[in-house]
Amino acid sequence: MIATMKAGDVVLLTTAASVQFLRPIFVRVIRELPERHTYDGWVWIEAYELNVAGDAVARRELYVRRGGVRFQAQPAAPTTPARRRPVRRGPVRVG
Known part of the structure; x- marks a missing residue:
């Protein structure tokens, strides 16, 4: 039996x-x-279409053949570079 899709599953549709x-x-x-x-x-599913970064770009209702749906591992969350604090040189003046 083919698994039921549940909230949060990422699937490839071909x-x-x-x-x-x-x-x-x-x-x-x-x-x-x-x-x-x-x-x-x-089956009819309600889903978010994902872009290459894994971000939702459109909400869709899709009619699919359950046997043709390919379950995927969760994509890695997009990473943003950490903010760097400016380096202070010399004494800090107070007052």
Whole structure:
């Protein structure tokens, strides 16, 4: 049996999931939409489309073939360089 997608799962959608994904995309699942009737083996999901940095760029409702969904490891969080404090040279004047 193929696993149910849950909130936070990151999945890759290719043509194996649906012909609409000629250009593969990564999405972060918000939830499955069980109240929508589908064909056997298909599911509606609500998800955020992710860019190459792993940031959400669009909220989407997608109709996918459950067997074509590829679960991915969580992408590493984007890192920003640490702020450096300015180096003070010489005595500090007070007052």
